[in-house]
Amino acid sequence: MFNKKNLRVVIQKKYNLNKVLPLVVIASGSLLLVACGPKNDDVFPSSGPDKYGFTAASEHTIKLNKSVLTELPFEDKQDFTDANRGFIATLPEFVVKYKDGTTIMDLSEYNFVNGDAPGSVNPSLWRQAKLNNINGLFKVTDGVYQVRGFDLANMTVIEGKKGWIIVDPLTTSETAKKALDFVNQELGYRPVSTIVFTHSHMDHFGGVSGLLEAAGNDVADIEVVAPGGFMEEATNENIIAGPAMSKRASYMYGNLLPRSERGHVDAGLGKAVPFGTFSILEPTLTVHNDETQIIDGVEFEFQIVSGTEAPSEFTFYLPKFKAYCGAEMVSKTMHNLYTLRGAQVRDAVAWSRSIDEAIDNQKEATVYFGSHHWPVWGQENIHDFLVSQRDTYQYIHDQSVRMLNAGLTPKEIAEEIVMPPKLANTFSSRGYYGTAKHNAKAIYQKYLGWYNANPVTLDPLPEYQTASKYVKLMGGADAVIANAKAAYDKGEYRWSAELLNHVVFADADNGDAKEWLARSYDQLGYQAESAPWRDVYLSGAYELRHGAAKEVIDLASMKVILLKTPVEKFFESMAARIIGPDAFGKEFKLNINFTDLGNNYVLTLDNAVLRHKLAPKDSGANATLNISHELFIDLVIGVAGVSEVLLSDDLSIEGSKLGLVRFFSLLDKPEGVFNIVTP
Template structure:
């Protein structure tokens, strides 16, 4: 999002007149202007840097707003979706403050994107093609078939999807759903499927489900094995604890935010294996392009030749996307991504309409071709120039600092860093080729953050000296350096209130300047937790049971292996059989050398114990809906052999309780 990243570039703007107008006690100003959440106002330096951006981009261009509103059938300005327990899953009116000119506390380019993402409702894209936008992070598209609706990407949650389908039925009639298309394996594009079917009064057994090859494995595996860490980091990436205010979360760049409710999935009836594959779905002709390995490990785009309409799925978005996502995921291939876009441009050259899984459509071949070219060249440029600089020995940090898109790719808004950024995407390219090590032996085996912080603080003359230097740097607007200084101090002295307070104020400023929605949320969530403490809420995984029921049992045993407390397990050796009585499936677990192995096989007759359990009950345990202690003595699980060994085995599971610390030790 930012070419270098506006936050990085901002430091180069140091305006002498401005700095001289800001006295050296800038770090002490504005404290009385904190809001009810403790957030501080934008400094004069932040306000100046944000205003300067207004001169650099064509804010007078309103074409995006025209296209975002085109075809509006109806909207609901009071759209609030609640769960069965009364919890708020989606609250569109909470973003009503996003109107008019950008406040000093929001980057004006991100504010513009937030205003566009506020435009919501049911839209007619072309005859027989509709979109529901603003009901969740992603769009739900509806294509009219001969016997019902072909629904594309049924949102994140059952609750938001049901409300979206109900809204469409109010204005388009009570059609059933004849087919579902999952364009790719990210949860905001399939999680709401069961709610959509229920709202449309459609039997899942009667619905054709089309997905890319590998969809089931990819859609579930990421969320199971890497889930605990990714979920915690997603709190930062999406600003989950932040208020929806001009000093809090305003937009993710890709949409407002993910819905947080009940999720599910359906097994596909048809898989898209290759580019050029065609299907006739409820009387509508589809031509598919397999783009797996671009934005998602399993993904397709498609073309409707009779309507000359191209659905870019999430291969294309009205922003620069992530080659690496801040919540943590496998690095994406920039070169392949660019190539897929070029392939789509050639395959679907006759398209007069572009629509996708996020944002608003484009009409007209010339505008579509220009959009595709800019998107393709953005990823290719970042890829090629990152490698060029790496060839010369530049490290990832140096490349991220220096790399900037050329003027030809900075003329509009469609590839701005609202979600991904040139800065962290270049690091993703480097990581993809060279890994985490930058080649400098000083970075091969550094001290951990807490020990490193203690040494830095001592070397700089103690905490008072570090704090003094940080205040001076804050007054000068060198917020990145302040973050470095005070991060060391907070890790060295976690109870230093002055350091934490100033670091939080500093993160406010970095967040306010960020053009990237996720960067803003990361900084502001860090500030929030420095003030309020980290969240100890544990995600209720039971809402995902309708999805993980399809996960191979091996995924859960992989999680058990990853959660094994190696120290406590030292010297422990045992074999356990897990027999799933309703699946006719047995897994043998072997613990030795503080390592847990598992395989699907016949039961080991010499095992310490054999546990017989239903798959459903096993999921309840895995998802925290039932405790192991309760099951051991409930009679719902039969055990042959040593119950003591079974209890010992489960006691070795080192499950995280609440969110781990990020900005403090």
């Protein structure tokens, strides 16, 4: 007779289940990050390290940052005029909390971003941060409004015949509810008639449940419009490599950093990524081709631009308002062809061509607005903006290809590429988010991959081995550190960082090397024009001084989206978590029968490879797990553990129960809390 109590004891003694759950850890849109860093609470003395260890800007950094003031047209204040145009109101205090009481967005943290740039911030990035600080409700044109600065992205509100047409309901339910409540407070309540998702990244759909809560009307009365492939791309992105992407994204967005002059000042696209409750709705109207649709009495002329900034994306023109929404195909920054969090390289040529099509199609537009940043008014200004965006991506592509065909390596191309003066002096083409350097490397990667054709790079030693050998060859750690300090004193921070990185990877306990490497990263971060570059450098410095973050994301906040994710994707993720050597010589066949979906999947383990297929129950399976879809998701996100699920009255197990536990013990548990700047 099967005894659940006895089985629990056997399971707990024989298998360490803590190592195999949750089955899947994901980051959708790479916006699932560790908790935000500390607030700016007078952490900075006038000189010397602050309370987090960040050092003061060096004379070299101050000099370099001052030189930026002479290189760019800072006297041009048009962006500030545009960012303030149409201002209606803002909230005197914008603080949004997660359900557990933690703050996910507090705009007062950025009150320090005013006046002239301090020595620890690139003046060009400081300018962008000041622009992104301008927040509230704005009138774009008659019948079109935007909420800006309450989230990483914008929420656009269009007057429809029956109610509000909401374009891109922000990242989290908490910020979206706050935003729509504010709109209704200032403009008068209207129900939500339509929700438009311009593309498949989380900051443009994740807040939809909060929108519904604020709207107060029945979701059945709301039309949901999205580009073709939206659900697949929105729910699938990053499932396979989610843990690594999540960790890398925490660096990219500076989640552990204080909000201050020596920490996080901006994200380039907006202030910061809020971390709260994420949700999604399935489209009721899917746009697959360039076409015109009447949506709540408003004519939308759609342009499909999928494969540019997002794999599923459209822009649209509103003839009634002579307004063009460029979604995220164009922004007030150079965007990423490759994002530092990790993703597939985007197609620069397709991106440029799509903008070129928009130039031809939007000649009647008198105002542009987008998913980030502030609008542009006037046909000539819109044309010039679109041309600079188009040529930015095409130039980086063409010059990178020219140089790779001349035999230059990715590092060499990144060092050699120089933007044309006209683009370099256009603030909307500056590298506040993407950069010419890492986008150029992306072009190389797209065409030629990781191998630069030099045989030495074909099978190099891993970093932890080369580090020890280099340090020994250079006369030991003390000699390397001495040379690194000399380089640091000359302002050669890239070189000092490279030298010290070898020492740290040869000996992670060398405190002197770690501190000087952190100091090098401080200065590189202070000099960076790109907000992600700054956050990456300073996050590296933070990890060197305080260790890697031990917090992990609350996957329960993703449950709504995971329930909409095809279950096949979870099986693909499980396959990528099989611990190969542990599975050598083992064979297993498992039926996972979703009792509420009416679908059965047969999972087969052989040659340490896990495969799945939708098929009737296999009578030769070692075990069958009859489970509801929701309980399976609870297992996936760690709300329920293996022992709890296997002993639950809400499912049934056929066949070998201990065999099932042995199978689960072969699955790795990537937690996303690994070190980056230390071995």
